[in-house]
Amino acid sequence: MAPSPIPLAQRLRAGDPRAVARAISLMEEGGAAAAALHAAILPATGRALTIGFTGPPGAGKSTLVDAFVAELRKSGRTVGVVAVDPSSPLSGGAVLGDRIRMGRHTDDPGVFIRSIASGGHLGGLSRSIHHVVDVLDAAGRDAIVIETVGAGQSEVEIVDVAAVRVVVNAPGLGDDVQAIKAGILEIASILVVNKADLPLAPRTVRQLKAMLSLRRAGEADVPVLETVAGEGRGVAELLAAVDACATLRSEDADARRRARTHRLIAESAAAEIRRRILARDDAAFLEALARAERGEIDVDTAARAAMEAPAGGAPCPVAAPPQNRQESRMNAPVDRKEDPATEAWRWARFMLSGDRPAGAFGFELVAAGPGAAELAMTVSSVALNAFGTCHGGVLFTLADTALSIACNSRGQQSVAQTCSIAFLRPVQPGDRLIARASERARTARTAIYDCAVVNGATGKVVAEFRGHSRTIGDHMPIDQAT
CATH class of the missing domain: 3.10.129.10 (Hotdog Thioesterase)
Incomplete structure (x- = not known):
């Protein structure tokens, strides 16, 4: 039985770690209880600094996050860490092993670490990530660190979650062309070359700086830093860069929060519309479905009609699409x-x-x-x-x-x-x-x-x-x- 959202929200806002853990579990499960709890804690969110760490597998993200959290604690800040692990496409399970590399923070009450599974969600994160971050924010954590799964070139969803994005690279993972075409690099607030003690590190730094030179004039400068996470080298400089970046972005915090809320509403609406349409079997909808199957109307027209006509209501008001042409038109001049x-x-x-x-x-x-x-x-x-x-x-x-x-x-x-x-x-x-x-x-x-x-x-x-x-x-x- 799910706990009442109000007492749980009160314990959460007081910083009770058990309440934080329970709240995150509710957010991962979803449903009415999660929605009620999220509504109760939402007024207490928006204060924490959110920092996203992303990059390819093997770049050393978990080790760097571990060292970064230690540096945050030296500055007296409380920290929440959300580490997203990939789910198996066969079993659906996940190892949730990123926090193993953060074992030294286990007994620190100022650090809360939670591993969550991606659940097959593309983009490097999980479907519940926004709500999980809000839980840690409402619990009073000063900084929230989000580590994505090992990301490729298009897993850029972290831009919707984190105010500061740290893209971690390792030496020798690609050539100059790879650096230029990697879309994930384009969303970076800070670029980090980890394992900078390896021989190819200077070359990787040069490649990243060359890639940055192709950006449009007027875009914000992106620092390229070198770290050796296992030894803690360069981590203090990374924290300084994160704080500087956060200061520059503080002026548009309200606009980013509004845009994020806008996206969340749109995603939730899309999921609800999808659920309702997949459940429809009334005569009006089935008529539109049959006409779409016969090619009399296009799918977009049928979709709009399904949203405009309630289940069991009047026939869907559909019209023939402009692309419903004769076969002979295919070879005619356009x-x-x-x-x-x-x-x-x-x-x-x-x-x-x-x-x-x-x-x-x-x-x-x-x-x-x-x-x-x-x-x-x-x-x-x-x-x-x-x-x-x-x-x-x-x-x-x-x-x-x-x-x-x-x-x-x-x-x-x-x-x-x-x-x-x-x-x-x-x-x-x-x-x-x-x-x-x-x-x-x-x-x-x-x-x-x-x-x-x-x-x-x-x-x-x-x-x-x-x-x-x-x-x-x-x-x-x-x-x-x-």
Whole structure:
């Protein structure tokens, strides 16, 4: 039975470590009790300095966090640490071993360390991370340190959580081109080359500084520091840089907090809408679903209709989409003033028709629009592995193809730079899979896309995919391409 949120919130705000632990467990579980507790503690949040440590596996993040926490304690500050560990795609379990490297702080009441599992969530963190940070904030911790899982080039969700982002690099993990194309470096407040006693460290420092020279004029300076975490070298300088960075950003703290709340509301609303639509089976919705399956309307139109018409209400007010054209139009010259939805649809048809793996596995185009694409396939014998289930490479190809279509849907040629996938559930022969790719964030040159691969019969997500793309030029007119 969940404890009453009010007494628990009172104990939490008094700094009771048992209440902190229980509150974090509630936030990880989710549900009504977690929501009530979060509402009770929210007025007490917003005071702590949040510092995120991210970087590739093996860079020494946990050891550096351990040394950094010790330096924070020397300055008299209380600390909360949230270490996110990756979950197994097969068992769903996680080792939660990052805190092993922080064992010296176990008996210090001024340090609270909690390891949490990513739960298959992409982005380097967990779904509950925002609420977990709020718990430590409400408990009165002066500084909250968040350590992400070993991150690749597009796991940049830490930017939504931490006021100061420390990107940890190790010598010898890539060349100059790798440094230039690594999207994760672009969100750094501070760049750290850990294990600076290794021979390749000076070269890595030069590569990072060269990468920073490509930033736009007027962007904030990003210091590049060297540390040897195991010996504590450079950690005091790191703390000084963090404090300086926090001071510079204190003026826009309210704006960042408002933007963070805005994003949380949007994410929560999206999850709730998804839950409700997957549960709908009323006549109005089924009519819109059937029309979308027949191609009479596009998926975006059906989705808007489903949100506007309540379950059991009047028929969904849907109209024929602009991309519902005759087959012969595919090879006709294109008026460049054609609306974006139609052009995106036609580019998607062109790209899929020339994709040999898509043809081999039977990928079908369901919907396409600016920054979005939806593909479907039925798992056949050619997609099976030696154990009789769908090969992971096929799931990756399905999601990657949907992402490629989505990122090329705006009239500019784009290429995927980095991609990652989490396999959540096995897929059996005959299963109907639907891959929905959508743009999550965009700059002038780069974009981040999410793609969920869903079992069409159960509505459950079987794989989550994320990719980072870069625009390399304009498309030629589609009438020339076809």
